[in-house]
Amino acid sequence: xxxRTINPTNINKLRNAFYDELLNAGIRFDTIGLVEEExxxxxxxxxxxxxxxxxxxxxxxxxxxxxxxxxxxEVLKPIIADMKKRETLN
Numbered sequence: 001x002x003x004r005t006i007n008p009t010n011i012n013k014l015r016n017a018f019y020d021e022l023l024n025a026g027i028r029f030d031t032i033g034l035v036e037e038e039x040x041x042x043x044x045x046x047x048x049x050x051x052x053x054x055x056x057x058x059x060x061x062x063x064x065x066x067x068x069x070x071x072x073x074e075v076l077k078p079i080i081a082d083m084k085k086r087e088t089l090n
Contacts, residue, residue: 002067006036006060010068017068018043018076025080036060043075054083 003010015034022029022045032045041060046053056075063071 002065003063003071004065006041006063010063011036011041013068014041014063014071015043017072018045020069021072021076025076025084027080027083052086054079 001013003014011034015032018034019032022032028047028049029045030048032043034041034043036042037057039060040057041063043056043058044053056079058075
């Protein structure tokens, strides 16, 4: 179902989509969260074993009209390869 508004239910759907996208990409993490910050959404996830944390900010309005899975894929696509490379180096 496409995102029509940014509300707690849709933020949770988006968080779940990011969770799945990271798992499918083979990125290890222990915790994940997605919160509103003014006009942006802030995704954060950490790998306690490697003592790393990632924070990604993106515009809320860019989510309107799209499926949560599509949003997660598009937000993470530019950084997945770099994250995989860093995981193999550490």
